[in-house]
Structure formats: structure tokens, C-alpha cells
Amino acid sequence: MIDQRATDFERAYSLHLRAITAYVARRVPRDEVDDVVAKVFVVAWRRFDEVPTPPEDRLWLFGVARRCVAHHLRSSLRQGRLRMRLVNEISVVQVPPSHNVDHRVELVLMAMDRLKPLDREALRIVLWDELSHTEAAVVMDCSVNAFELRYRRARNSVRHAVENLTTNVAGKESSSFANTALFVEGQAP
Amino acid sequence: MTVIIEDLIRRADPIDLFGLPTIDTVSSRRRLDQILATPVRTAKIRRPGVIAVGLVAAVALALVVLQILPSPEGRPSPAAAAFVHLSRVASKMPRIETPRPGQYQYTKSVSVNSIEYVDLLKYPFHVNYDEQRQDWVATDGSGRLVETWSDPTFPTARDRSNWLRSGSPSLTQATVVETIPRGTKATAPIDLWTLPTNPTKLASMVSSRSIEAGPPGTLEDFTQVGDLLRATFAPPALRAALFKVASHISGVLLIGPTTDHLGRSGIGLAIAQTPSDPALGSSGLFELIFDPTTSALLGEQTLAGSHPAQTSTSGVSALSGFVVTSWTLYEVSAVVDSTTAVAPAHASGHEQ
Structure with a gap:
């Protein structure tokens, strides 16, 4: 019984480790990723009886990951946890625009930073974590319609x-921005 | 050139998917083994026969906990004695006001934090900042967070050099202001008033990770106890019990009298972290600093050394050769009436 449980868990762990790690890594500082990923799978292991059968287990894990990330970032305990790692105690930020790079990517990150947290999450979960709008609505605990509205607003x-x-940067610096920044309306996945 | 905004957002994904771990890596396999070694939570079933089985299991768990605790024979270690002293102090402290509906626990702390700047031109550099954090938390987990970053400094000449090669970008960090919704399930705060004040029961909950998830091991035990002691408004009986739990964690070192970065005197107690570079024999410590007169957690810090801490015949560990790599100090903690109200330092359990 226990062996079967461990076998099934190991299969789920192997299958979803990269996706969950990527999800967490996009949201917490680099040196804290391992801790949060471990917590996600510890929760899954302890509650494995409640985990849906594949392929629904993937969404269940994303839901746990979302709560673990929120808890990690929110918790008043975070303060101390942030300090407990001896090395690699770092967070990552992007340097402001420089030459020889696609400046629009940096502008996108700057624009995303200015979004409301849930709006930003709507873009990240679809375009970075590659969940469908229906799946994202489940993970974000809202209706598909509500998610669609949030996603479009954010985009x-x-x-x-x-x-x-x-426009502002191009006007000031007369760089190559002006020729590369025309967008068309995106299509929903 | 015309692009779809979604494509551009996809390209802004900061994660290199090819660098992510797979199950084949040693670290992934080790983590899986650790997870599989953690106890499995069993559902509560109220049938009488099963309750009896549950009681037997609980007693067995308590016995296991007692077995992993050090033998009562002989004198307690200096660190254990220090924790027992703090337990006595905590038990005599008056109960501190807790937030009522509409009120918030306000905490102000200051720390040194390091940020890595990643330049697409491949000149990464680190910058240290003084980070001031103010946190307002209601009992339902809702509240507000304000973080400000100031006084940037480069840890090494190489960091400064790479900053210059990156075009000397601005090091100003915007203030972070975040409104927090109420917590639910996993995001709900730990209810300190439901935790047992019996040290044995509390030890079993800590070691089974049923209060807070985490990997096995004494470092995590020490960290979780520290997490719970950080809340100054925890009931005195709970704080006293937590110190007793800490007194049974093996491998804790008594650092002795310690002065924090605000000049406050405290007792330092530390536990070894995983060596940062076993090949070089380097070692690290995670230290908690307590006020011996109030038992309040004044601060915490990490230290790095080129060799393990030396313990004298009196049992106090010397940290010569160690350097502080990060620290956090708790300045103020008090109940306030709104998410914009602040409290003076004398309203805190942290002041001296």
C-alpha cells in the first residue's frame, strides 16, 4: 500500500517537477526556489490521497504551488527565512535597458511590474506557465469569464x-526603438 | 516590424527552461528521498475503535520524539541551559496585547539584503542594501507591507567593476507597497492559540512538520522554533514551551553575550548550516539573538567561517574568524488600529 503510494508519488514528482520548479522560480528569489518546491511536493506527499488522478493532478499541484508561493511571499515568517541561507542569498532584478539587447523585452518586464498582482499573475500563468485560460481560472480560483477579463485587461x-x-525612450534617445515597437492585437490562446 | 504582444511577453520569461532540474539530477533525487521520508498525515476518524488506535499511535509518536531527544543523563548542554533560562523568563512575562478585529500587528525590522543584478550583457553584480520592512497583519492574514531599500554598497570590487561595465545603471530600488488579502487555507496565518503548551506535544508537532512544512533535520527544527518565537504576541506559555523544545535540539551552540547591529545586548544561540563548500571545509552558522531579560527575539544573522566554531571548556563557542553575511533586526512590534499606523519603539517587546 505504502509502496504503491510512493511509486505513484514518484511518477507525479518526475512528471511535474520541471513545471512546478519553473512556476516557483518565476515568482520567488532564486535561492528560495528549492525550499518552496520542496514544500509543494511535501504537501502533495502528505495529502496524496486527495490528489486527483492524472492528468488532473497537474492542476492540483499548480494550485498547491500558488498557495505555497503566496504563503512564502506573504508570511510574516518570511523575514527570517530569507536570512537563513548562508550563500546565494540573492534576488534577481533586471538591469535597465542597455544596448545590443531587445529593449522591448525589458519594457515588457517594466510594464508587467506596474500591473496589479492578480493581473500580472494572469499573464504569467498563461504565457509563461502555459496553462489554458480554463486551467488558469481553476488555479486562480475564479470563473473563466472573470479570468478572461483580467487577462485581456492585463495584456x-x-x-x-x-x-x-x-515612444518616450525613442523620442529621447533616437535609438532603434522607434522602428521595432509596433504591436498588433494578440490572440487569446 | 510587427509583433504580437503575447510573443513579446513570452520572450520576457526570466526562466531558462533548459536549466531546470529533472528527476535524473542528484539534487532532485535527494529531495524526493527526503519527501518520501516525511510522515504521512492520516485523516481524523472519530469511530471509537479507531480513536484507540489513534491514541496508541500518538503515544508511539511521543515515544519516538522522546527517543530522538538527548538523554536526560548528565548535565544539560550550555545551549540547553540557556534555552531553559529563556523559557523561565518567557513564562513570567505578561501576556502581550493581540490584535482584535480591525486591528493589526505592526512589525518593523531592518536587515541587510543582497540583490543580484542580471545584465543581458552578461556582467552580473551584487549590491547590498539596507532593507527596512514594515508589516501590518490582522489575525485573518490580511494587511499591508511596505519595503524600502537604501544605502547600496558593492560587496566586492568585482561587483563594482561589473556595474561599471554594465553602463552604471541606477541602483535605486522602488519602495514596495503591497496590500494583502485575507489568507485562506495554506495562506492563513498559524493560529498560535491552538498550539499546545506541553513541550512534548509541541516537539512532536514541530518534528513532524505539522505546524509548518519543511525538510527533516535539526536545522529545520531550530528554524521553525525561531519562526514561532518571532511573534512577540504569542502566549507566554507557548513561548516558554518553544524554548523547552529548543533546549532538546541537538547541535545548538551557545555563542554567549552578543551585541546586535543596533547595539542591543543579547544571548546568541546558533546551529550549523550545511557547509557552503565542504571541499574547503568552510562552515556556516544560523544564529538567533534573544533578549535575556524578556526572551524577545532581537534579531538573527548568518555567519560564514573557514573552519567550524571552536567551543571552550566552559561550553561557549567562539566565532573568531567568522564574518556576518546577513542579518535582520526586529525593532518594533505592537498592535495598531490601521494599516498606516505605526508604533514607537518603546511599544515593542524588542526594545531594551
């Missing part, structure tokens, strides 16, 4: 912000 905000930022 349009980023598009407009990037266009404005591009």
Missing part, C-alpha cells in the same frame, strides 16, 4: 505601456 495594459515607454 492591453502591457501593450499600451510598452508603446508609451517606447
